[in-house]
Structures are given as C-alpha cells and as structure tokens.
Amino acid sequence: MYREGMPGTQPLADEAILRLVDECENECASIFRSFDKVAEKGQYKVLSAMKKARLSDTHFSFTTGYGYDDAGRQATEKIFADVFGAESSLVRTQIVNGTHAIFTVFSGILRPGETLLYCTGEPYDSLFQGIGLTGDSRNSLASHGIGYKQTGLLENGGIDFPALEKALTPDVKMACIQRATGYSSRRALLIDEIAQWAAFVKSRSPDVVTMVDNCYGEFLEESEPTEVGVDIVAGSLIKNPGGGLALSGGYIAGKSQLVGLAAERLTCPGIGGECGLTFGQTRNILQGLFLAPGAVRNAVRGAVLAAAVMGRLGFDVKPLPGDPRSDIVQTITLGSKEGLIAFCEGIQAASPVDAFASPIPAPMPGYEDEVVMAAGGFVTGSTLELSADGPVREPFNVYFQGGLTYEHAKTGVISAAERLRIKGFPG
Ligand SMILES: *Cc1c(COP(=O)(O)O)cnc(C)c1O
Numbered sequence: 001m002y003r004e005g006m007p008g009t010q011p012l013a014d015e016a017i018l019r020l021v022d023e024c025e026n027e028c029a030s031i032f033r034s035f036d037k038v039a040e041k042g043q044y045k046v047l048s049a050m051k052k053a054r055l056s057d058t059h060f061s062f063t064t065g066y067g068y069d070d071a072g073r074q075a076t077e078k079i080f081a082d083v084f085g086a087e088s089s090l091v092r093t094q095i096v097n098g099t100h101a102i103f104t105v106f107s108g109i110l111r112p113g114e115t116l117l118y119c120t121g122e123p124y125d126s127l128f129q130g131i132g133l134t135g136d137s138r139n140s141l142a143s144h145g146i147g148y149k150q151t152g153l154l155e156n157g158g159i160d161f162p163a164l165e166k167a168l169t170p171d172v173k174m175a176c177i178q179r180a181t182g183y184s185s186r187r188a189l190l191i192d193e194i195a196q197w198a199a200f201v202k203s204r205s206p207d208v209v210t211m212v213d214n215c216y217g218e219f220l221e222e223s224e225p226t227e228v229g230v231d232i233v234a235g236s237l238i239k240n241p242g243g244g245l246a247l248s249g250g251y252i253a254g255k256s257q258l259v260g261l262a263a264e265r266l267t268c269p270g271i272g273g274e275c276g277l278t279f280g281q282t283r284n285i286l287q288g289l290f291l292a293p294g295a296v297r298n299a300v301r302g303a304v305l306a307a308a309v310m311g312r313l314g315f316d317v318k319p320l321p322g323d324p325r326s327d328i329v330q331t332i333t334l335g336s337k338e339g340l341i342a343f344c345e346g347i348q349a350a351s352p353v354d355a356f357a358s359p360i361p362a363p364m365p366g367y368e369d370e371v372v373m374a375a376g377g378f379v380t381g382s383t384l385e386l387s388a389d390g391p392v393r394e395p396f397n398v399y400f401q402g403g404l405t406y407e408h409a410k411t412g413v414i415s416a417a418e419r420l421r422i423k424g425f426p427g
Helices: 015-027 029-034 036-052 071-083 098-109 125-131 161-167 191-204 256-266 282-312 337-349 406-422
Strands: 088-092 115-118 147-150 172-178 209-213 232-236 250-254 316-318 330-333 371-375 387-391 397-401
Touching: 015 029, 015 282, 015 406, 029 036, 029 282, 036 071, 036 282, 071 088, 071 250, 071 282, 088 256, 098 125, 098 172, 098 209, 098 232, 098 250, 098 256, 161 191, 172 191, 191 209, 232 256, 250 256, 282 316, 282 330, 282 397, 282 406, 337 371, 337 387, 337 397, 337 406
Parallel strands: 115 147, 115 172, 172 209, 209 232
Antiparallel strands: 088 250, 232 250, 316 330, 330 397, 371 387, 387 397
C-alpha cells in the first residue's frame, strides 16, 4: 500500500528497503508463529483470573476519600495476583512507575545492616540513586545503612552460580534479578534460568527474599517468575502488563507478607494496601491486562523483525532473530551518536502522536547519561507502544521495543531503516 503511495502520501521508504523488510519478514515466519502459544496461554490465564474474580461492570466504578473497600481495586489486585501465580498483589496508580514499584519493594523489606544482592550485574540506571550507588539522598538505601553488592553474568549471559554462592553472606536479605536487558548489552534471563536461580538461593539461604525486576518481561513466556519460586516481582503498568491502555501505575506481586511490607512503605504502617483510590482507572488497567498477551506478542514479533532487518544492514543486534526471548527489547548497536539519533528519528516519524517532533539527546531524571528517545504513543512514555531509546554513550545501543500492533512495529522498522539510509548508514 505504502509502496504505491496513496493519494497525498509518499512511499514510506526506498524500494530496496521495502524489499529487504519483506524478505526478512518471510524468513521470520516460523519464529513469529512460535510466540502464538505463549500469547494463548497468557490470554487464557488473564481470562480465567477475571472469571474467577467474578469481574463485573460494577468494578469499573470507584470510591472517593480514603478508598476503603474499593471493590474495583480489590478485584484488580486479585486478578493480578492470579495471573502472576502470587498470593497477593498491589496494583496502583499511586505507584508512579517501575522504578518506584521496585524501590518500594526494596525499602519495604530491607532493614539497616542488611544487604541487597544483585545477581545480574548492575541494576537498571534509574535505581542507582535509590540504592545509593550515586547521589547523596538521605532516603537512599545506603543512607539507611542498607548494603549493596552484585555478582556479574557469565560470558553466555547466564547467572554466575559460583560467585553467587560466595556472595550469599549472612547479611544478604534480598537477592534480585533484573529479567530484561535494561540499558546494557546483556541478554534477558529466561524463566527457566530464573527458576534455577531462585531454587539455588533458597537451597543455600532459605531466609533470603528472592525478587525479580520484571519490567518488560511480562507475558514473554508461559510462566512468570512468581510461578516458578520467586518471592516477589515488580513492574510498570505502562510497559507490558498495561496492554497500552493503562494510563500510569505499577504493580507488585508475591507472597502476602512481603507485598504487605511494600504496601506499608507505599502508604504507611497500619494502612498498607487498605486505602488508595483507583481514580476510575480500573477499567483501563484491566482491559489493558486483557489485551496485554496479544500486544506483547505483536511487539516481540516487531523486535524479531527489527533484529533481522538491522542485522542484514550490518549492525550488531541482540538477541538474534531466532534467539529465545524473555523481554520485548531489541538491542541494536548503532556505533555512533548520529546513528542512534537517526534511528530514533525514524521511529518518531512513524508514531501516531507527535510524529512531527525530532528526538534530541537530553538529561533524564534518574539516568546518568543523556538519553535520546523516540516516543509518540497515546500514553506518554508507554514503551509497549512503539518506541526506541538509548543513552548517549558507547557503544551507542538503541533499545527498540513495542508496537501494539505488529503492522505498526513493522512500519517503524521500515522508517528507521530509511532514516539510516538517508543519513548514510551504515557508513
Ligand atoms: C523500565 C525499566 C525499569 C523501570 O523503569 P520506569 O521507567 O521507572 O518504569 C526498571 N527496570 C528495567 C529493566 C526496565 O526496563
């Protein structure tokens, strides 16, 4: 269609790029199909949870004031808990993002003298200040006397079990995994690896709380970390589980006692999860959850296509098109600031909102380097919608993700490839 140029439109890209993308799409057909089973299982889980909670129209209205006994909030949290195979959950618009959800878990559970152990190398950039690795906040874990240490990943991207064994000293109270790639060049950890890790930690140190930063990982595999032995997970509603419809918020799911501690940190002791309005967001959040398994499948197909196309154009990509996936993020190494910007310009130009804007590098609260972002979604900052972003630092990786529909993700890939071509990449 865009080939012919509809009245008033121009072909989206150079003929050679359109041909390349079609070729890659054909080559990826069986990979694409492999995601159907996971989406079906996810859809069934969500549907079953909604039926079990006897979800009805009345749950979409909301209380005011304190929000005691808000039926919609309670149903939502029951449904999330079920979908994640957890005892309970907190699903709140008051959780402002994924960083806040994760930090709420840390600060609710860890006490002075205890140590947080990361088992996947450095945590996500936006957690540095909360942990106290940078900055000088009086509210960081460090300034409350909570220690931090980490073990790195092996050459193959897997958990370093011998290092982990040594690191599990008596002061360690929580062991954490970041499931997704984040702003690094590592791969995402698979659910089987997470299960093995959780079992290992429990076998050595039964009292250590296992936690997974689940951002970008939801619905990528048939099980979630809390279904395979992990104590608690946290993530963002404007990523996978919000299905593109949740306007804001975060979730925490896991053992009731731990979720309760996090809830007391989010609000205060004595109140916990018993208060807090939904502000009428229950419908968006639940309909988003309902659409999430399919949207995640569309996004991951888009990521595979991006890997295939950008790989053929000569850029390093991770994961490779056929690699197993446990997040929706596709890393593409562009090798220069100009390449990074050109890619993001292509994605921005293919966005339904703010397509006219030009992404430029800028400082971002909570991030150490300048970040360039292409984001033109219906929900600002939603990265289950087609988006690309990357810190302006070597090796100039762009993190491409999202696409509520596969067709949109494909359009984004074409547009980014075209923009790179116009700018003379790869050079
Ligand atoms: C997005 C993300 C977070 C949290 O980010 P927010 O922007 O605060 O929602 C944490 N960890 C990982 C791996 C992420 O991708």
